[in-house]
Each structure stands twice: as structure tokens, then as C-alpha cells.
Amino acid sequence: MSQIVWPSSFGTCLTSLHKCSGIILKKCKVMDSKQAPLWIEFQNIDPNGANIKVMFKVGDDLRQDQMTLQFLDIIDRKSLESQSAMDVCFRPYRCAGTGHEVGMVEMVPSSDTIARMQWAGGGPYDKKPLFDFILANAKLKTTAVLDALRVFSRSCGGYVVATYVMGIGDRHPSNIMMQEDGHLFHIDFGHFLGNFKQKKIAGIKIDRERSPLVFTPQMLHVLNPTGDKLVGKEVDDFLEVCYATYSLLRERASEFITLFTLMVTAGLPELKVRCGGCVCIIRNISCLTSFLLVSCFVFFFDCRTYRM
Amino acid sequence: MYMQNQLKLRTPIDKKNKVERLITSAESNKILKKELQNALKTTSKQLDDWMHMQKHKEDAQDGNSALFEFYQEMKRVKKTAPLYWYKKKK
Numbered sequence: 001m002s003q004i005v006w007p008s009s010f011g012t013c014l015t016s017l018h019k020c021s022g023i024i025l026k027k028c029k030v031m032d033s034k035q036a037p038l039w040i041e042f043q044n045i046d047p048n049g050a051n052i053k054v055m056f057k058v059g060d061d062l063r064q065d066q067m068t069l070q071f072l073d074i075i076d077r078k079s080l081e082s083q084s085a086m087d088v089c090f091r092p093y094r095c096a097g098t099g100h101e102v103g104m105v106e107m108v109p110s111s112d113t114i115a116r117m118q119w120a121g122g123g124p125y126d127k128k129p130l131f132d133f134i135l136a137n138a139k140l141k142t143t144a145v146l147d148a149l150r151v152f153s154r155s156c157g158g159y160v161v162a163t164y165v166m167g168i169g170d171r172h173p174s175n176i177m178m179q180e181d182g183h184l185f186h187i188d189f190g191h192f193l194g195n196f197k198q199k200k201i202a203g204i205k206i207d208r209e210r211s212p213l214v215f216t217p218q219m220l221h222v223l224n225p226t227g228d229k230l231v232g233k234e235v236d237d238f239l240e241v242c243y244a245t246y247s248l249l250r251e252r253a254s255e256f257i258t259l260f261t262l263m264v265t266a267g268l269p270e271l272k273v274r275c276g277g278c279v280c281i282i283r284n285i286s287c288l289t290s291f292l293l294v295s296c297f298v299f300f301f302d303c304r305t306y307r308m
Numbered sequence: 309m310y311m312q313n314q315l316k317l318r319t320p321i322d323k324k325n326k327v328e329r330l331i332t333s334a335e336s337n338k339i340l341k342k343e344l345q346n347a348l349k350t351t352s353k354q355l356d357d358w359m360h361m362q363k364h365k366e367d368a369q370d371g372n373s374a375l376f377e378f379y380q381e382m383k384r385v386k387k388t389a390p391l392y393w394y395k396k397k398k
Contacts, residue, residue, distance in 0.1 A: 032364065112372045115357075115360065115361065115364070115371075116371045116372045117371065117372050117375055118357070118361060118371065119361070119371025119372070120371030120372045120373075120375040120376040120379065121371070121375065121379070123358065123361060124354045124357035124358045124361060125354055125358070129375065132375055132378060132379070133372065133374070133375050135378070136374050136375050136377075136378035137374060160344070161340070164314060164340075164343065165311055165314045165315060166311065166314075167310050167311075167314065172356065172357060172360045173357050173360060173361075174360065174364070180374075193310045193311070194310045208356060210350050210352045210353060211343075211346060211347040211350045211353065212314070212343065212347075213343055213344065213347050214347070215344050215347040215348060216347075216348075216353065216354075217348055217354075220348060228348075230341070230344065230345065230348075239341065242340060242344070243333075243337045243340070246315075246336060246337065246340055247333050247336075247337075249315060250315050250316070250317060250333065250336060253311075253312070253315050253317055256311065257311055257312060260311065
């Protein structure tokens with residue numbers, strides 16, 4: 001790769017806004033994940049701009065991620081247009097499938113996974129890491145902490161409802177991230193519409209997700225650091241965002257469902273029309289019968305026309 | 309179908325009267341709040357997270373560096389981070 005002569009200016013397939021001038025080989029690495037994706041850092045053409053970080057992935061159908069991210073983008077825009085005008089602070093990252101199970105994903109700057117925060121703290125049973133992450137990055141300044149808490153309650157509320165409605169699965173702490181300004185977001189949408197991952201324990205298959213929505217005691221601790229219940233000012237703000245987002249999705253249910261239905265023909269593995277065995281066969285038979293009847297009718301009519 | 313179900317648009321069909329009715333926003337909000345409370349009670353999620361942590365521990369290094377340094381600093385000044393900030397805020 002070091003022998004490649006890069007053009008003086010080139011872009012990525014994610015957005016035309018990316019203007020790169022080269023690749024920083026030292027910072028490129030293979031990431032710790034099942035598909036072993038590549039972390040690639042491009043030199044920004046603007047000397048004052050940050051490096052452009054992307055992930056190159058082979059082995060996953062990124063169309064599903066792309067679709068989910070577009071859905072999140074629509075929710076974000078519609079939430080601002082709605083009467084309640086509740087900004088859910090979504091910042092969907094860019095993702096593009098470039099071929100069969102090949103694609104690129106934009107890396108969100110100044111962010112880290114919840115798992116890495118838990119590793120620095122006391123693990124999944126410790127409630128504090130998320131709140132501590134906000135405090136650490138706000139340098140314990142009250143205004144900065146309050147701003148971060150506002151962004152957190154909005155983004156967390158929006159994502160809780162969006163992932164609940166779309167049935168996003170595989171929500172382990174490495175798939176949930178947070179930016180330094182308190183913006184919480186989800187990544188890797190390989191499982192949706194309730195197609196949850198299953199674990200085999202003693203030969204029995206058990207759904208990995210035991211709850212349809214992702215709201216952990218660690219998230220509650222950020223909103224209410226002194227208690228374990230859904231009470232307090234920040235919690236009320238969070239609930240308000242949840243209710244507003246849920247109402248928005250319910251009001252525009254037909255629009256959103258139509259968007260998903262339009263993608264059925266794309267052949268995404270988890271987006272197929274499910275029908276109960278026999279009913280499906282009967283439907284197929286009735287479709288075939290009507291097709292044959294119509295064909296016979298057309299054929300007969302054509303013959304008559306020909307004779308005439 | 310899954311999305312329709314999650315959006316709680318209609319009640320299930322009543323077997324006696326064979327009717328279904330629309331669910332109001334207030335009712336759906338109540339259902340959502342109950343789901344949130346149920347999610348907080350789910351202990352298997354934490355167990356699953358713990359198993360995930362054990363699986364990837366070798367590649368984890370020390371976790372988030374800013375947070376790690378912050379904890380070191382808090383240890384040095386003998387303070388507990390969240391309560392320290394909360395008391396300062398009050």
C-alpha cells in the first residue's frame with residue numbers, strides 16, 4: 001500500500017465532502033471484530049482538519065445498515081418538523097455498500113464504545129462509567145456537564161424508541177457508543193425487525209435480547225445519579241423525548257411502514273414477507289391459478305382476434 | 309407486521325365482541341413507560357454484557373483512556389467522581 005501513488009486530491013464513496021490527500025499507514029489497523037474489518041485513516045486535504053477515518057468491511061450486507069441509518073435520518077428530520085419540535089439529536093454516520101457484502105462505514109470522531117467505558121470502570125455491573133465519561137470530558141464544569149446531559153437525554157430517548165420500533169437486535173455494549181459531548185448512538189444494524197440473535201445454552205436456543213428496548217441502569221444513572229427510579233428533571237426530559245418520538249412514529253406509521261415495504265424486493269435477508277406456511281402455499285396456488293386463468297383468457301382472446 | 313405491533317396502533321381483537329379499537333397516545337405512552345421499567349429490571353442483559361466483556365477482555369487494553377485517567381485523578385485526590393460533581397453543583 002505504501003507503494004501506491006495517491007492522487008493529490010481524492011474523495012471517498014461515503015460523501016463528496018471528504019477530500020483526502022493520502023493515507024496514513026501507521027494508523028491503519030485490523031479491528032477486533034468477527035469480520036476483521038480494516039480501520040483506514042486518510043490525510044485530510046485541509047491541514048487544519050482532522051483525519052478522515054473510515055472502516056472497510058467485507059462479509060456483511062451493509063444495505064441493511066444503510067437502510068436503518070436512512071430511517072434514523074428521517075426520524076431526526078421529521079422530529080424537527082413535528083408540532084412538538086423535539087430535537088432527538090441523531091447524527092447518523094455515513095455508510096455505503098460498494099459491492100456484494102463489501103462496503104465502507106464512517107467512523108464517528110471523539111467517540112468510544114460503552115464496552116470500553118465499562119472496561120475502564122467497574123464492568124457491566126457498575127452503573128457509573130457513562131456518567132463518569134461525561135464528567136471526565138466536561139472536565140467537571142457545570143455548564144458543560146448540563147449541556148452534555150441535555151444531549152444525552154435527547155439522543156438516548158430517541159434511540160430507545162427508534163430501536164424499539166425497528167426491533168434492532170445484538171445490542172451488546174460494543175454496539176452502543178457515546179461521543180464526548182454526551183451524544184449516545186447505536187452502530188451495527190445487522191439484525192432488525194425483531195430478528196434477535198440467539199444463544200445455544202445446553203442445546204436450547206434462547207433469544208439474546210430479553211427486553212425489546214435498550215435502556216440500562218447505567219443510562220438511568222446518567223439521568224438520575226442519586227436514585228434507581230424514573231424520577232427527576234433529567235428523567236422527565238428523557239421521557240418527554242421518548243413520548244414525542246413514539247407519537248411521531250405512530251402518527252406517521254403508514255409512511256414508515258411503506259418505506260420498509262418498498263425494500264422487500266431488495267432481498268435483504270431479514271426483510272422478507274413472513275406468512276404462515278399453509279396460508280402462504282394457498283396464496284401461491286391462488287396466484288398461480290389466477291395467472292393461468294388470465295393467460296388462458298388472453299390466449300383465447302388473441303386467437304379470436306387473429307381469426308378476425 | 310413487527311413495526312405495526314411495536315407501534316401499538318390497535319388493541320388485539322376482542323374474542324367476545326370481535327372488535328378492535330385504536331390505542332390512544334396516552335395509552336401507548338403508558339405501555340412504553342412500562343417497557344422502560346421492565347428493561348431496567350432485566351438482569352440477564354447485564355449477565356450477557358459481562359459474558360461479552362470476558363470474551364473480548366484480551367483485546368480491551370485498559371478501556372477508554374480519558375475515563376481511565378479521570379479515575380486515576382479522582383483516586384489521587386480521594387474523591388468519588390459523580391457525587392463530587394453533584395455536591396459541587398448543589
